[in-house]
Amino acid sequence: MQKVLFTSLLFFFSAIGSLAIAQVKIVDSLPVAKDTIKKKTARYFNPHTATIRSAILPGLGQVYNRKYWKVPIVYGALGTTAAIYLYNIDTYRSLKQAFIYITDTIPANNVLIDPRFSNLSPTAIRSYRDSFRQNIDYAVLFFLLFWGLNVVDAAVDAHLKAFDVNDNLSLQIKPGHSLMANTNGISLVLNIGKRNSSK
Numbered sequence: 357m358q359k360v361l362f363t364s365l366l367f368f369f370s371a372i373g374s375l376a377i378a379q380v381k382i383v384d385s386l387p388v389a390k391d392t393i394k395k396k397t398a399r400y401f402n403p404h405t406a407t408i409r410s411a412i413l414p415g416l417g418q419v420y421n422r423k424y425w426k427v428p429i430v431y432g433a434l435g436t437t438a439a440i441y442l443y444n445i446d447t448y449r450s451l452k453q454a455f456i457y458i459t460d461t462i463p464a465n466n467v468l469i470d471p472r473f474s475n476l477s478p479t480a481i482r483s484y485r486d487s488f489r490q491n492i493d494y495a496v497l498f499f500l501l502f503w504g505l506n507v508v509d510a511a512v513d514a515h516l517k518a519f520d521v522n523d524n525l526s527l528q529i530k531p532g533h534s535l536m537a538n539t540n541g542i543s544l545v546l547n548i549g550k551r552n553s554s555k
Contacts, residue, residue, distance in 0.1 A: 401420075401421060401514045401517035402514060403511050403514040403515045405420060405514075406420050406421055406510040406511055406513070406514035407507055407510060407511040407514075409510070410506050410507040410509075410510035410511075411507050414430050414431065414434055414503055414506045415427040415430040415431060415506065417506070417507065417509075417510025417511070417513075417514070418430060418506075418509070418510055418513070420510070420514070421510060421513045421514050421517065423513060426509065430502075430506045433502040433505075433506075434499060434502050434503065434506075437495055437498045437499040437502060438495075438499060440491070440495045440498075441492060441495035441496060441499065444488050444491040444492045444495055445492050447488050448485060448488040448489050448491075448492060450470045450472070450473065451470075451473060451481055451484050451485035451488060452485055453468075453469075453470075454469045454470055454473045454474075454476075454481050454485075455478065455481045455482055455485055457469050458478050458481060459478050529542055530542070
């Protein structure tokens, strides 16, 4: 039942992601003036919007930022941890039931033990059960961690969209002279940009 639910959710999220990508491609194909696109860039890549979208649905913030190649990575990470969780919880339940059957006073219940664990001792079954219980916690922790990283990535990427990376930005090391100390040395000069002389 859980596997069917997980597969259905994965298919649902993939369909939503595909529709979002298709919608963005349709909007991109419309003829729009370049100046209009530049004016709307800061508003279009709003970090707050990207953060909210990624928090609600993983990968949606990446689609919003037009970083479509990141969506499979997001779902690959979340899907892997979800699959590990389902495997661990299924095995944990089998081990838990096996431990109950092997430690009760009814020998007939031993035939109900999962064949994978029928040859194990009660101590070994209990040890494996505790180990798989711990793995469930780790899987949930990593799932939440990857979800959080997806949100952080969308927010940072949206912030960097408005970052100025023109040719006038530079960091240079130049010889310098201090008038106050009357010494020579090296200066680190950050050139933010040149003013437009036509204005």
